[in-house]
Amino acid sequence: MRAVLTVIGHDKVGIIYRVSELLASCNVNIADITQTILQDYFTMIMIVETDACNCSFKELQEKLDALGTTLEMSIRLQHEDIFNSMHRI
């Protein structure tokens, strides 16, 4: 399935590196990536494919949570359906 990964917080060195390193170690493919500064916050959004992931969705979320704590950023992984259902007809 495709999921949306959102990283929000203060900009710093190595965010993309650390996140993509974790995703690679879990065998999660990054399909798309975009980043911007929204209201002074670094905001990165990745579309990832989790079908071949070597751990469960929940475990992946927990790993990302832990990384978020280390980086002092909010990292969130959500099924893309929530955005599709809300914003697309």
Add this chain to the structure above:
Amino acid sequence: MIDINQITETNRMIDAQHLDIRTITLGVSLLDCADSDSARCRERIYEKIVTRAEQLVSVGESIESQLGIPIVNKRIAVTPIALVAAGCRTEDLVPFAETLERAAQTTGVNFIGGFSALVPKGFTPADRALIASIPQALAATERVCSSVAIGSTRAGINMDAVRLMGRTVKEAARLTAHADGIGAAKLVAFCNAVEDNPFMAGAFLGTGEADCVVNVGVSGPGVVKCALEQVRGADFNTVSETIKKTAFKITRMGELVARMASRALNADFGIVDLSLAPTPAVGDSVGHILEEMGLERVGTHGTTAALALLNDAVKKGGVMASSSVGGLSGAFIPVSEDIGMIEAARCGALTLSKLEAMTAVCSVGLDMIAVPGDTPASTISAIIADEAAIGLINQKTTAVRLIPVPGKGVGEEAEFGGLLGRAPIIPVSRYASDDFIARGGHIPAPLNSLKN
């Protein structure tokens, strides 16, 4: 590529504006549990509920984690117990409530609704037994919710039931006096009861429903309030349009959750109930939405018009978003569960009379209102009759959930805790309705019920 602004908008709704799925309510039909033996009937009820709802909480938690949206409550609604237990011919139905409580504990849900009777036109012996058991049933359990349908546009108002309900509410409060009469907070009297409502305390599964059905209640007063902050000072066309668009987005999400849950639970997808259901948390208030429209305090002149617009726009946004909008859909105005309403009742801006007017245009009725503990049963019955009359004539659902707080009076507050919140006790009329309620009998169905 998904739009970055849309992603941040959705997540802002969840993080900062309290957008949540208020409840996934699994309706479980108990019609096939009926038996002439009470113990056997209760055993079947327990087995059926725990079998069908075994996965409810874990499925809810899994969807919550996948979508990243809080699913606040997982609940169960069952066939009205007065129907299921009728064959047992027993006077005491409290053991049935205890069975429901046990099933709720086993499945891990926080409320189970359906300790109910439908008596708009008359009683069966089981209906009478159930109503007589309500106070004790609510005192003996924590998670069981009870409702009694006392009227409908089609049937009129059963004034004998209205009289009984006044006494029942009083007794339910008296037996739970140690907790400010919380028993009465789990008891609703309905006119035009809805058979697929996922919200407590009035949820039950109607006899026209499938064996096992998922109904989802979405909320989001905070999201509507924030959307309206962006159009401050604009005319009402803009206000209505803004609410509609917001309601649309919220409902789409509710439908997604309902579909995922029904698939995972192997149950029918019932309805999405788009109700702006407040909680006592700041930023989650229907009262504050009305104030955002330009009212100094909810309850002042203009409140009914503001609420009418809100309720209607919510429905319009909802029906565009899903073909399965049902339940009560609209705006709830439970006083104790809404910080804006609490504040307004505290300062005297919100009175019982104004609340009654508001119920003519909101999605349900007089909800979670604390009144003095010495309010006579006949006065409570008369309030129920007034409220039922509004539903009767306007062909809408109305309900009464009043708590006559034992030992407390006007100016004091009742504390129920959790989602049920706290309520300033507001005055009722000091003039009696005794003789009116003593008449009993039946208020006939109105002319507008004859539609065929």
